Amino acid sequence: MIQNKSTEITVGMFVAAGIAALFVLAMKVSNFAEFNEEVGYKVIAEFENIGGLKVRSPVTMAGVRVGQVSNITLSPETYNAEVTLSFYADFDNIPTDTAANIYTAGLLGEQYIGLEAGAEDEFLQDGDVIYLTQPALVLEKMISQFLFSKAEGDE
Amino acid sequence: MIETIRSLGRWGLATFERIGRAHIFLFQVLAGIPGLAFRGSLVVQQLFYVGVLSFALILVSGLFVGMVLGLQGYNTLVDFGAEESLGVLVSLSLVRELGPVVSALLFAGRAGSALTAEIGLMKSTEQLSGMEMMAVDPIRRVIAPRFLAGFISMPLLAAVFSAVGIFGGYLVGHGLLGVDDGAFWSQMQAKTDWYGDVLNGVIKSIVFGFVVTWIALFEGYDAVPTSEGVGRATTRTVVHSAFAILGLDFVLTVLMFGG
Amino acid sequence: MPLIKIRDLHFYRGDKAIFEGVNIDIHRGKITAIMGPSGTGKTTLLRLIGGQLRPDKGTIEVDGQDVHQLSHAELYELRKRMGMLFQSGALLTDINVFENVAFPIREHTTLPESMIRDLVLMKLQAVGLRCARDLMPGELSGGMARRVALARAMTLDPMMIMYDEPFAGQDPISMGILVNLIHHMNNAMNLTSIIVSHDVTETAEIADFIYLLSGGKVIEKGSSVQLKKSSSPWVQQFMQGLPDGPVPFHYPGVSFSDDLLSPEEIS
Numbered sequence: 106m107i108q109n110k111s112t113e114i115t116v117g118m119f120v121a122a123g124i125a126a127l128f129v130l131a132m133k134v135s136n137f138a139e140f141n142e143e144v145g146y147k148v149i150a151e152f153e154n155i156g157g158l159k160v161r162s163p164v165t166m167a168g169v170r171v172g173q174v175s176n177i178t179l180s181p182e183t184y185n186a187e188v189t190l191s192f193y194a195d196f197d198n199i200p201t202d203t204a205a206n207i208y209t210a211g212l213l214g215e216q217y218i219g220l221e222a223g224a225e226d227e228f229l230q231d232g233d234v235i236y237l238t239q240p241a242l243v244l245e246k247m248i249s250q251f252l253f254s255k256a257e258g259d260e
Numbered sequence: 261m262i263e264t265i266r267s268l269g270r271w272g273l274a275t276f277e278r279i280g281r282a283h284i285f286l287f288q289v290l291a292g293i294p295g296l297a298f299r300g301s302l303v304v305q306q307l308f309y310v311g312v313l314s315f316a317l318i319l320v321s322g323l324f325v326g327m328v329l330g331l332q333g334y335n336t337l338v339d340f341g342a343e344e345s346l347g348v349l350v351s352l353s354l355v356r357e358l359g360p361v362v363s364a365l366l367f368a369g370r371a372g373s374a375l376t377a378e379i380g381l382m383k384s385t386e387q388l389s390g391m392e393m394m395a396v397d398p399i400r401r402v403i404a405p406r407f408l409a410g411f412i413s414m415p416l417l418a419a420v421f422s423a424v425g426i427f428g429g430y431l432v433g434h435g436l437l438g439v440d441d442g443a444f445w446s447q448m449q450a451k452t453d454w455y456g457d458v459l460n461g462v463i464k465s466i467v468f469g470f471v472v473t474w475i476a477l478f479e480g481y482d483a484v485p486t487s488e489g490v491g492r493a494t495t496r497t498v499v500h501s502a503f504a505i506l507g508l509d510f511v512l513t514v515l516m517f518g519g
Numbered sequence: 520m521p522l523i524k525i526r527d528l529h530f531y532r533g534d535k536a537i538f539e540g541v542n543i544d545i546h547r548g549k550i551t552a553i554m555g556p557s558g559t560g561k562t563t564l565l566r567l568i569g570g571q572l573r574p575d576k577g578t579i580e581v582d583g584q585d586v587h588q589l590s591h592a593e594l595y596e597l598r599k600r601m602g603m604l605f606q607s608g609a610l611l612t613d614i615n616v617f618e619n620v621a622f623p624i625r626e627h628t629t630l631p632e633s634m635i636r637d638l639v640l641m642k643l644q645a646v647g648l649r650c651a652r653d654l655m656p657g658e659l660s661g662g663m664a665r666r667v668a669l670a671r672a673m674t675l676d677p678m679m680i681m682y683d684e685p686f687a688g689q690d691p692i693s694m695g696i697l698v699n700l701i702h703h704m705n706n707a708m709n710l711t712s713i714i715v716s717h718d719v720t721e722t723a724e725i726a727d728f729i730y731l732l733s734g735g736k737v738i739e740k741g742s743s744v745q746l747k748k749s750s751s752p753w754v755q756q757f758m759q760g761l762p763d764g765p766v767p768f769h770y771p772g773v774s775f776s777d778d779l780l781s782p783e784e785i786s
């Protein structure tokens with residue numbers, strides 16, 4: 106069959122447009138670029154309360170994304186939340202005495218883990234545990250604490 | 261009474277037989293696909309009819325769906341002071357659901373019905389029989405290239421639909437309603453996951469493309485070779501495809517996002 | 520040994536018997552005609568030979584191979600050596616006349632374009648449609664379409680060709696040419712031909728052997744001379760096209776008067 110040249114060209118353009126659309130979805134719309142970073146090692150952190158933290162929430166240090174939350178479970182002994190943090194392979198020099206806090210981006214924004222670097226010379230390894238943690242600030246709790254301390258102060 | 265039960269039984273048996281035939285048909289088609297490696301031009305030609313000719317429809321529909329999403333989403337979000345999240349709303353609804361589902365529905369109406377009518381007519385004018393007697397297997401020569409073309413086109417069309425839709429949402433959100441464009445894109449990027457959202461959407465559209473093309477080609481190939489039979493088969497393609505798309509979408513959504 | 524050997528063929532459409540115990544031999548290099556009233560199953564017979572339908576009982580052997588025991592690949596291999604002219608022509612409607620005739624060559628060979636062109640033009644010349652090569656099938660008359668289909672059936676130079684009504688819809692001139700063409704091809708290329716036709720005189724003229732089918736059975740067989748001399752009133756009626764005789768013109772069922780008088784049909 107005689108293949109029409111313009112058919113081939115339009116089909117080529119169609120396929121290219123489809124692939125370009127996928128590329129846009131990857132680079133511009135989704136977190137493909139970050140996601141592609143290799144997961145280097147996993148570390149566990151125990152929190153008293155994680156608030157609205159979710160799997161895939163970012164883990165940052167000084168505002169730079171260094172990893173993400175890959176798992177959340179409830180510890181059967183302490184009834185605390187056990188959060189698994191997956192660090193990107195590039196960030197392999199985080200001190201063992203680093204502190205992990207749960208913060209909220211904006212008033213209604215998503216929650217993320219912010220790390221504050223410690224001073225140890227040893228670095229976190231796969232399977233290590235972060236002991237210095239601070240629970241998420243739960244708004245209702247804060248308000249009731251505030252009212253309670255107000256009431257006590259008045260007495 | 262007995263007669264009713266009997267006719268119900270007959271209907272059930274006929275349905276099962278048809279489903280069985282549809283599966284045998286599918287295996288024959290799949291077996292014919294490797295041979296297409298040497299017949300690239302056949303696939304290119306079908307990509308033109310199945311993909312390129314659906315492109316304009318998908319482009320325009322995607323743009324408008326995205327624009328409506330932008331408008332409606334803004335009106336809802338602005339009440340919570342969360343209009344910055346418009347990008348997230350538009351991208352997630354398009355990438356996860358509307359992109360694959362709506363483009364598959366449009367594809368079934370535009371390309372699926374055309375495939376059924378074409379194959380059905382080829383059958384009723386004895387073109388398929390004629391090929392068989394010329395020792396050309398119509399499943400390999402006619403059906404397989406169309407199947408492959410449908411299978412390739414659908415995810416590409418769905419991706420175009422989503423991308424254009426997000427652009428439409430951006431046009432309305434930023435251009436018309438004044439949402440900050442930095443927030444629009446950065447929030448979208450932070451919340452739209454490549455694996456969990458985009459790739460799952462692509463998987464959905466691949467499944468839909470497979471099923472819609474299968475239904476369309478089988479209906480044509482199995483059509484009663486009369487004008488009425490082909491007409492009915494074409495209608496069935498659109499109706500069954502719509503059911504299949506929406507039903508499978510529910511199942512896939514539960515599997516992907518349910519847990 | 521005959522090229523095609525049909526033994527004890529039974530075939531049913533639902534409850535309706537089309538063939539009940541048919542035996543036919545088609546000899547190599549000869550023209551065999553299959554005749555019979557409309558609806559006796561002549562087209563069905565050709566489809567059975569081509570392996571498109573499966574007999575309920577009995578065997579069909581082509582060139583020593585049982586058609587219905589062959590694997591998919593073997594059947595397609597055999598079909599390459601069979602040509603068939605469909606009653607409807609069965610041209611591919613989305614390509615033009617030239618491409619239709621070239622279709623089997625392109626599918627089964629890797630001949631260069633110039634050679635394909637020569638071959639196709641040769642076949643089209645034989646059926647008188649060389650200059651109609653750029654027309655689409657939709658632009659052809661019924662008779663022209665049939666002639667293109669004939670050219671296509673010949674392109675691969677098969678060992679046998681089955682013609683389903685090759686003369687229907689042809690004017691006397693092209694009919695004469697086609698009769699000659701079929702006759703000539705048969706002699707020149709040692710082709711085996713099976714002709715299904717209602718044109719008794721034309722067919723009898725070139726056929727070496729004739730089978731008459733009716734009611735699912737072979738009613739009579741022999742050369743045209745033998746058939747013309749047959750004492751059977753059935754054969755005489757058919758060969759001479761007389762309206763009155765043992766061959767029913769009507770599709771079987773209740774009589775016309777009974778049908779008119781049956782009130783229960785009206786509900």
Ligand SMILES: Nc1ncnc2c1ncn2[C@@H]1O[C@H](COP(=O)(O)OP(=O)(O)OP(=O)(O)O)[C@@H](O)[C@H]1O
Pocket residue numbers: 532537556557558559560561562563564606
């Ligand atoms: N697809 C089908 N389903 C059911 N019955 C069929 C089918 N095709 C043909 N028949 C029946 O089979 C019988 C034989 O049909 P066939 O086409 O072989 O006749 P024919 O001898 O070629 O007639 P004609 O000379 O008119 O072409 C007819 O009585 C017809 O009603």
Ligand SMILES: [Mg+2]
Pocket residue numbers: 561562563606683
């Ligand atoms: Mg017939």
